[in-house]
Amino acid sequence: MTRNVLVVTHPGRPEALQALRNAVPALVEHGFDVYSADLSGSTARELGIRLYAPYQQGTQMKISDFEAVMVLGGDGTILRAAELIFGSHVPLLGINLGHVGFLAESEKEDLDLAVARLAGRDYATEERRVLQVTVHRPGFAQPVIDWALNEATVEKAEPARMLEVSISVDGRPLSTFGCDAVILATATGSTAHAFSAGGPIVWPDVAAKVLVPVAAHALFARPLVLGPSADCTIDVLTESGVGGVLVTDGRRQTDIPQGSRVIIKTSDTPIVFARLSSAPFADRLVSKFRLPVEGWRGNGNTMRGETDDA
Template sequence: MSRRVLIVTHGGRPEAVAALSEAVRELTEAGFEVALHDDDLAESFGDHMAAARAREGVTESEAVMVLGGDGTILRAAELTHGTGVPLLGVNLGHVGFLAESERDDLRHAVRRLAARDYEVEERAVADVAVHLPGEETPRTGWALNEATVEKARRERMVEVGIAVDGRPLSSFGCDGVVMSTATGSTAHAFSAGGPVMWPEVDGVLLVPLSAHALFARPLVIGPRSTYTVKVLERSPVPAVLTCDGRRRIDLPVGSWVEVRRGALPLRFARLSPAPFTDRLVSKFSLPVVGWRELAAKRPEHRAPGHDAEHDAEHDAEDEKEA
């Protein structure tokens, strides 16, 4: 029986077209049957029939190879969520935090896939339930990165109430609230001042956006707890919920959103056993050596009267010991 790989790419970019051509050639030579999916997959929030139609044929695939940046991977995640099929990301974007391989390593990634030489890593998602005024049944969805409640109009703040496990915690005016998984902690929540969470942290993060309040700090709850964010009756503007920057639903005044750790994780094919710390340093180009250490080793910064030859000997000895 032939092995099958589904490719999702950003078809409008020249570099994606070139990468697609190479990927199809390499996969075919490795014995795979290749299927392409380059449509915009985003469905309306809670439109599960559309999601089911988009996933047709995915379960017959061994993996979904994504050629693009994090946005394309989030798009492909709509295909694989709930199927158990792993995603293998080849980065064509800027940061590519979710990608496993870079463009130059495409042939190597195909060879590893053909040899089944990869590990499968599970990433938790957030389950989202939206309660709208006048509707008895909540509308449900999910997010890999984050679910964001934001003001629907820019001229006024939205007034929200925050609760954890049904117990009121705080209320304030703000531009919005980001509720993020550990995976999404390096995305919208990070840019809003939230902490970086290692992938194995089994929790959900909440970060207020420009809150007008004394107590509006990032929060992290455990896997059995639930956030509730309500658009209060006194709010001068409604809100909108967006999941992963793609699936959205309007939130009239009086609506509330519940977010918890999801039951069905997403699966990623990992080619490298490198720890998350190394990935963080690489993707953000973090300076692991401080400027003070670098300055101390420059001759022009050494104090007058120092024996440069003596210092050089000590530097050589330090390098040997290191």
Template sequence: MTRRVLIVTHGGRPQAVAALSEALRELKAAGFEYTLHDDAVAEEFGDHMAAKRVAEGVHNAEVVMVLGGDGTILRAAELTRGTDVPLLGVNLGHVGFLAESEREDLRAAVQRLAARDYEVEERATVEVTVHLPGTAEPVVGWALNEATVEKATRDRMLEVAIGVDGRPLLSFGCDGVVMSTATGSTAHAFSGGGPVIWPDVDAVLMVPLSAHALFARPLVIGPRSRYTVDVLPQSTVEGVLTCDGRREIRLPRGSRVVVRQGGTVRLARLSTAPFADRLVSKFNLPVSGWRDRVGSAHAEAQDVRSDRTSDSNTGSNTPAET
């Protein structure tokens, strides 16, 4: 039986070109057939990738291998959403939270793939429904990381009203509002001051950005609840909705955005390490407190003083050279 891999990469980077050459060589040696994704389709709202999935045979692929950073993985998720095909990310970027392998481990990743030595993990997405004033049919989008409503221009605040499950909660002026999945809690929402949510938690997070309000704290709702964000008619600026930092749509005054938990995207996992270990590795977190570091530094200083004393004592018993 033929085993097939679809490859998505960031073709503009020399590092990606070199990684692609190695990946093709290793996949061929392991007996895989492969196809390169033609990324000529522009990102937009709606399921514009349906025809692309058929044309490129995504449903017949064992895995979609992604060579790049988190942005490239988010782009590849457009292809696999709604299918059973998992994404295997090889990090060529900076943090690479969604990636499973680093560039130097590419060969080992292909060997693990060939041996079917990997697990598949499902990550929840958010479904985004946009109701525009004067338009009968809503516009539907989605995001793996986050949907962000922000002001369209920099000079004024965006006035929004927030609701949960159809009930009004609060309104304020702000730079924007981020609504993220647990997966996206380490991305835009994290930089806005939101909490880190473990990937297996069924939740949707909301983080206000620079809100002019006394009660404007991050909120977390469950998988059966929904957020609404209304761009108020009295807002001095319009808004813009962006999904995963890629697909966007203008929000005139009077627009409403509804965000709830959606379907899943599947990720191929080579490591069974706990998520806490991934946090420590990706963010380079210090796992020892400052007292431990001070104690260690003090011990090192004591060792240096001891060595100097020993050298001094040795030197006093050694005849001087003539």
């Protein structure tokens, strides 16, 4: 039986291409047919990779034909890969080539091991909730439908002006204020843009959404943690001096003029990640953010595994 794997990377970065050159022979040796949606035809032929053209009319391959998607890159590349698998249950395995790489499961030094684990189906799967985003704009009969794995951000379209918004939750008004932006993040995205704006980190198994106003002129403009069934509505007020822009996962943009309404819910469609490690989320935080934990003592030992003789 043919085993297909889609490899997503950044073809313009030399370290990504080098990682791809290392990964492809190992994947082929383990019996995979390797596909790419990023490479030029000449580079693909050189590496022995087949091209996958998901948006090309008449393409023979479907995303469901792949056993897994392996991402060689940082969080931005993983978010791009998520666009390819959204709506399927194909697992995504991230190999970090970036800086923090919070969404990645493994580092580039462990690439061979990750390939072997993938080939042996020696991994667990974890579903991550995403946001469903609906935008109603004046003058448009049909709404814009989008989604986000990390966050949906309503931000001002002009740097020198303030965006006037009204926030409601579950159909009940909550607050009205001027601001630079409003971020609505998943638990997965709580370590990204929302965290940089002062929001809390939410453990990924917590079914929650985080609302974070950015530079809001209001007494009550603290981050809020909403439940999974809560619907959040952001209205761009008609008296706002400027329209807004909806940005989803930092990748897709929708203009939202005055009078627009953005409704954000928890989607029923998750993104599936392949997990190689059973380590708790706290360990990931310590590793990715390089948190100082030298003074911690567990079971009589320090974090470095040294016996505490004090």
